[in-house]
Amino acid sequence: MSRLIVFRTLFAVPVLFLISVISFGMLRAAPGDPAVLQAGAGASPEAIEAARKQLRLDDSLVEQYFAWFAAVVRGDLGNSYTSGLPVTELIGARLPATVQLSLFALVLIIGIGVPLGVTSALHRNRPYDQLVRVVSLIGISVPNFVIGILLILIFGWWVTGVLPFQGYVPLHENAWENVRHLILPATALAIPEMGLVARLTRSSMLEVLGQEYISSARALGIAERTVIWKDALRNALMPVVTIVGVVTGFLLGGSVVVESVFGIPGLGRLLVESFATRDYPVTIGVMMFIAITFVVINIVVDVLYGVINPRIRLSTRRGAR
Amino acid sequence: MTGTANDAVNGPRPRDPGQEPAAAEGLARPSGLADLVARLTSTWVSRISLGVLMVFLLLAVFGPLLAPHDPAAMGRETLQAPSAEYWMGTDEFGRDVFSRFLQGTRISVFVGLAAVAIACVVGTIAGMAAGFSSGRIWDGLIMRTMDIVLAFPLLVLVPVVTGLLGRSGVTLGPVRLTAIPLMTLAIALVFVPIFARVARSSVLAEMEEEYIVAAKTFGARRRHILFHNVLPNITAPLIVQAAFAFGGAVVVEAAVSFLGLGVQAPDASWGTLLADGRSFLTLGCWWLVAFPSLALALTVLTFNLLGDDLRDHLDPRVRSSVRKFSRKELTRS
Numbered sequence: 001m002s003r004l005i006v007f008r009t010l011f012a013v014p015v016l017f018l019i020s021v022i023s024f025g026m027l028r029a030a031p032g033d034p035a036v037l038q039a040g041a042g043a044s045p046e047a048i049e050a051a052r053k054q055l056r057l058d059d060s061l062v063e064q065y066f067a068w069f070a071a072v073v074r075g076d077l078g079n080s081y082t083s084g085l086p087v088t089e090l091i092g093a094r095l096p097a098t099v100q101l102s103l104f105a106l107v108l109i110i111g112i113g114v115p116l117g118v119t120s121a122l123h124r125n126r127p128y129d130q131l132v133r134v135v136s137l138i139g140i141s142v143p144n145f146v147i148g149i150l151l152i153l154i155f156g157w158w159v160t161g162v163l164p165f166q167g168y169v170p171l172h173e174n175a176w177e178n179v180r181h182l183i184l185p186a187t188a189l190a191i192p193e194m195g196l197v198a199r200l201t202r203s204s205m206l207e208v209l210g211q212e213y214i215s216s217a218r219a220l221g222i223a224e225r226t227v228i229w230k231d232a233l234r235n236a237l238m239p240v241v242t243i244v245g246v247v248t249g250f251l252l253g254g255s256v257v258v259e260s261v262f263g264i265p266g267l268g269r270l271l272v273e274s275f276a277t278r279d280y281p282v283t284i285g286v287m288m289f290i291a292i293t294f295v296v297i298n299i300v301v302d303v304l305y306g307v308i309n310p311r312i313r314l315s316t317r318r319g320a321r
Numbered sequence: 322m323t324g325t326a327n328d329a330v331n332g333p334r335p336r337d338p339g340q341e342p343a344a345a346e347g348l349a350r351p352s353g354l355a356d357l358v359a360r361l362t363s364t365w366v367s368r369i370s371l372g373v374l375m376v377f378l379l380l381a382v383f384g385p386l387l388a389p390h391d392p393a394a395m396g397r398e399t400l401q402a403p404s405a406e407y408w409m410g411t412d413e414f415g416r417d418v419f420s421r422f423l424q425g426t427r428i429s430v431f432v433g434l435a436a437v438a439i440a441c442v443v444g445t446i447a448g449m450a451a452g453f454s455s456g457r458i459w460d461g462l463i464m465r466t467m468d469i470v471l472a473f474p475l476l477v478l479v480p481v482v483t484g485l486l487g488r489s490g491v492t493l494g495p496v497r498l499t500a501i502p503l504m505t506l507a508i509a510l511v512f513v514p515i516f517a518r519v520a521r522s523s524v525l526a527e528m529e530e531e532y533i534v535a536a537k538t539f540g541a542r543r544r545h546i547l548f549h550n551v552l553p554n555i556t557a558p559l560i561v562q563a564a565f566a567f568g569g570a571v572v573v574e575a576a577v578s579f580l581g582l583g584v585q586a587p588d589a590s591w592g593t594l595l596a597d598g599r600s601f602l603t604l605g606c607w608w609l610v611a612f613p614s615l616a617l618a619l620t621v622l623t624f625n626l627l628g629d630d631l632r633d634h635l636d637p638r639v640r641s642s643v644r645k646f647s648r649k650e651l652t653r654s
Binding site: 014137140157253272287294 | 465468469473477478480481482484485486488489491568572575576579580581582595598599602603604605607610614617618621622625626
């Protein structure tokens, strides 16, 4: 088990290195002189010179990279060009909305997608199954921001006053309003992934149900409900766990557009806003944050997969020897 | 921002990593191009999908000629619902939405096609090189690079690249990349590893085939084997992947342009049309967003259906027809 964790973490090193190199490269390749931008419009030559020193712009690019990298490792992503605040502080302020939105969507995806897939498999080739399959295929095919726009059209024009379709209320201010404001964005974010999870659960369930141990369990007279929801589902969920891990990573990214559609002040909005003001440290900081989170989630999912599926654990151990 | 072969943000996900073709099941392996075409016209689902695909292609190529109005011409009749004069209504400047939609279709379809074509060529070459030198240093080097690219949330990278560098453009030697080509390249990068994986595993399976062994025995050169024997036989799985990738690429472009970071003002794409229309949603101007939404959904749905259909066909477990293996191929080597 620990071997698996070490192996996966080691694999992340080149990925993280690449992320840092690309981030730094873009930070310096972006148009404009970083020192002038950092010092702000109309700054005195002395201030610009000080910023130049601070950013080490007179050193070689390699030295600049290592200085920047050392700061990043210490948790210092630099300061915003526009507000002068540390980028980490800005990210911290925007993080709750994005995390809440992603978690809400994840609950919908698993809570609705998995049961849909299981029941669809149990009614194989009957009208219910056909319906679920068609609906989930359509769900997969409609991008989340298009669903968001259609939801705004429905709740903002057709049946107004039922659900709020713009903005965000922090959890600590009003929990009820907070949830109400997240319903539509989370739905938009969840529907495509829900279709994917339902389809995957269905096919993996069908495969498991055809296996001998299920027939044996039934022959032994174990209650059908136990056979399906315990014996079969446990194995059928294996591939689903992997895809849910991938989906979680995608939710963080997907929320970039959905947050813009619904006006939610999350990380994605921060990213998009930073383009308008050419606030490069914020852009790069948010990109790095999302990238690193994505990598970490992937490691966690791989390890989790090893926990629920001992066969994986064995095979990596054997492979490592 | 990253997602399902659809959501771009959902973007593309590797739908079928390492679709291992059944090696050496000699008889049960149909995969030639002719077979693919036969398959594509055999069921109603794929015929309709192909039809929709052709309509979009024709609109992309000839659309601007069909436009009843100048897409940039403003008029006094603003925010009009669809009518005989304005098939898809007018926007807030009185521009004809149908003409703008046709203009947008061209950009959306062409960017998607170009991105997938680039990704397919680069990915296939990388994958074939890796597969052909299987077990040697090149194989490891190429495929680990692909793993790293795949582990990077590229769908966040695409808007960042276009947002940071798109407005001023990037100069690479004599070539000057403006926003749209830059975005196309960034989107292509997302799909390269997927093609590389499929190409590599197909090459590995194909190299086991007896006719390749025979060709080697006859002393055929490696390059000849790779391009004349292997390549024609691995096109089918690559085409399946291209079908999924096209749907994904179109969505990524729409998402990035929707954020205002891709296609810029005088031009239009399905993404910018959606972005323009969203301010008027609460006024009930459904026609501004309905048609680009429908076009996006239909494109992705069509390619998902086609891809599924083809994949079922190529999956070793469902293979049924027999590939006729001509002597010609052997003697040619």
